[in-house]
Amino acid sequence: MKLRELAHSRTGDKGNTLNISVICHDAQHYDYLRDALTAERVKAFLGDVVLGDVVRYELPRLAAFNFVLGNALGGGVTRSLALDAHGKSLSSALMGMDV
Template identity: 45%
Template sequence: MPLREIAYSRSGDKGDTANIGVVPFDETDYELIKEQVTIEKVRELFGELVKGSITRYEFEGIKAINFVMENALSGGVSRSLNLDTHGKSWSNLILRLEVEVP
């Protein structure tokens, strides 16, 4: 099923860096998300949109993960000709990832 069935996300930017947080609706799905929403799957999903590194942070206390994507917004707000210079739509894109739920 798509990740959007068990989680929500938020995204933002700082210069040419995109930031996407993923939070399960139910905390019991946190381990499943940690296991299946990997850097490799995110890189595959975002493809050429992310030209730099992707770092994943895990927040055990609030049961959330966060991806920081470098060199991802074509230079950032004041430089990019992209329609989504802040990367706000990226939170919807990550929710397209398929996860296996028992």
């Protein structure tokens, strides 16, 4: 199944760092996603774009995770030549991950 079936996401950026929050549609899916959605898997899935480290922060009371992706925006919004310099499409791409 695709991640989008269990969660939705939001993104934010600061310089060359992107964060992607993954929020469970239903809190009962949190434990499953905690095991299935590791920082390593996110890094591998977005590896062509994310050149730095990926750190996962767990937010169990919100049934959510926050992933901080370093060196992910081609130098940052004001320096990148990418069409999506803010990285908003990466959250949509991540929702296509098989979990």
